[in-house]
Amino acid sequence: MIKIKIKDIVNILDAECLGNCNLDKCINGVSIDSRNVTEYNLFIPIKGMTTNGHCYINDAINKGAIATLWNKNEPNPPTDIAVILVDDTVKGLQDLALAYRNQLKTKIVGITGSNGKTSTKDITAGVLSQKYKTQKTVGNYNTEIGVPYTLLGLDEDCEVAVIEMGMERAGEIDFLTHLVKPDIGIITSVGPVHIDNFPSVEEIAKSKLEIVNGIKSNGLFIYFGDDPLIQDTVDNTQISSKIRKENFGIREDNTLWLKEFHEDIQGITFKINDENCDELHMEMLGKHQALNALAAILAAKELGMNYEEIRLGLLKIEKTGLRNEVIKIKNSTILNDCYKSNPDSIKTALDIFKLFKSDKKIVILGDMLGYREMSHEVHYNVGKYLSSVKIDELITIGAEAKFIAKGARENTSIANITEFDTKEEATLYLSNFLEQNCSILIKGSRFLKLEYIVNTLKTKEDN
Template identity: 75%
Template sequence: MKIRIKEAADILNAGYMDFVDVDKYIRGVSIDSRKVSENNLFVPIKGATTNGHSYVKDAIKGGAIATLWNKDEPDPPTDIAVILVDDTVKALQELSLFYRNTLKAKIVGVTGSNGKTSTKDITASILAQKFKTQKTTGNYNTEIGVPYTLLSLDEDCEVAVIEMGMEKKGEIDFLTRLVQPDIGIITSVGLVHIDNFPSIEEIAKEKLDIVNAIKEDGLFIYFGDDPLIEDTVNKAAVKESIRKETFGLNDTNTLYLREFHEDLDGITLRVSDEEFDELHVDILGKHQALNTMAGILAAKELGMNPEEIRQGLLKIEKTGLRNEIISIKNCTILNDCYKSNPVSINAALNIFEMFKADKRIVVLGDMLGYREMSYDMHYNVGKDLSSFNIDELVTIGQEAKNMAKGARENTGIKSIVEFDTKEEATEYLKKYINENCSIMIKGSRFLKLEYIANTLKDLEEKDEK
């Protein structure tokens, strides 16, 4: 984004303290003082535990030329332009909406209970074969992350793939009106953030709000095998001008899976579109075949040919902490600890079945956000482990103890060990890095279970010195 300081203030209908030339250009936006670049607009966010206004001096050292500033915050800086607003988050959103309306880029908006990040990565990789393409980085898919992503798009960006997350009612409607996608994708609907919704049906309705701001004659792509999604689509007031296409396993879909093979080098598939030969994707899991088909439909909508799509699938830049394979001495770790719910655990376990070793260890942490359903959800995850080849189960956290209980009462897993903290679990797992074993790690983002693999990797590096 490139805009004069005074113009930014005018867009926000805000006053400013002009300690610098307000005709100078802002070039880019940062919400993290540690990542400020020259001539950025710094947007301090006031959160539950930290206040970004406290870090404005660091932003200035990093090269910020201006900052938004909550009017009720004391001691605004005097060596950069200060744009005074009632709420920096709302101002960030307003600025992103203005900027979105200046862009000529086609935008693909992606949401879903599971699979949205992988679908974003796959789709962006394909589109980059033909267009200047940008995408949501990391987990910037919230009411702060989405406007930040929009403001991070280059003026000459041709296509952007924007991920939209949802934790509460009204969030998808709000985010999609900022994004205004030309193509909207729903990957799935599941029991995620059920603590904020009365039922899975309400989650489906909220996800479907992505259609509210798809542009005229735009395309809505969704997983067609889920009766709940299909029923919600049929009941919703989707504008007639918005076209619909589906992907899935059933031959009733616009694009469906004909053949599928996988190994630790990735997945190979054939789809129903006869234009395509065999496709290889450097990513793990059968569920990724579904995400791939969503990306293919989006690419075809934007005029890409089969060879461009095939090449894009070979060059996916994957977001971290999802199905990462880490080798530590004789041990191989499947590090899949960005989030956790029954569906994503099952998907990770199916991938883990391909790992061959003398000992197979599954590490599972708490799944958060299930309130009164928590006991049953955790117990059933443990119970369902009977379907997989597991030598040892390690659980982390209080809720995960119910996974251990479900496994003890319903499976033949010989060793089940429970820990309260990831540090205790890591200390226990240290002994395995010298053995021929495989370890799968899965838990909710709050637990930050990547600590385990990172610590074990550090041990290996120390031993090598």
């Protein structure tokens, strides 16, 4: 994590310092949440839509913060620690992160994509950690606040960092890539995620391609080559001749392609087109994860790793939670994939769910966000798609998900379709199935927090 004297922060931000301003004191790390402050931290309060971090300054001080950034228009700054006055604490966070990034010798892999970026981050970090001191984005800190916070959390001796970059609107990837300055940039996929903020999926692709704007000279750009939209956008985007390009996929015209693939409930095994590489294994589920691994392999090869190091690295992946977690509760098996939801990720989850063998198969689908006037049609089409999957019962949660139920009723032969308004109702209903030999898939948008279902059902395991 960043270690820097207060006077250097003041100089970087061209700021004024008030309070107990011992400029030679050294801060040790940054926190944007008063609950996580540790001794000698710089506390950076963020003013959001529903909360104002400035209100928690006393908590931060009590936990050991010795300095804080402070919006000039916020009243009552503390007097017992250093107060660094700025026009905007978010911009202050970003400017400090950029200055720190510029002094780091760390190689950085930047990853974006409509789907798959978090899994690719986890796989890439797992592989690279086999050879290098590696750090990665924690959880979903992939925004204009999360990315600079992640950069400031990198150790000075970190050799490689894997940074996830999210996007809701045009221009965000351009901003983040110039902050991160990746040596390697990866695009995993492009789809109609946050389509309510874009005129078309083509514009989403263009915005994702902004990642190349920040890739360092002689850096490497890696992308999913099977998607014609991505390939067309790459072909029609002016990319510096000093940036090299490689792609991955199933098609044999990719730089790296999937030659063989096998899976079972224990994980996936696959081969690539390079004869120097033996069979590879990962304790993850789904063909999409093998494709995500191809991106990681290209990044690892770029950073000088051999295939034996890569093979071992694939066996030590630390997975971010709520994505394809397999959980046993009594006689039931739950595929917990409730971090986010969109039509593409639902189809991927359903493909994985086919691996599960049981007497009864139940799919739980919640509302998907971000489709505005298209929402009813998008949800209906998901229900219609269920005709291609063999399940015994469909449960929907939320007002929009009722159109999934409608699409399923009118287009499938699913025997039992039940609609609930809340996750609490659905949880109570599901508790009746724990003693049965059944498999349950749970999928819904983040705002629903459907992990509540699994966490509540777990409490019944010993009852």
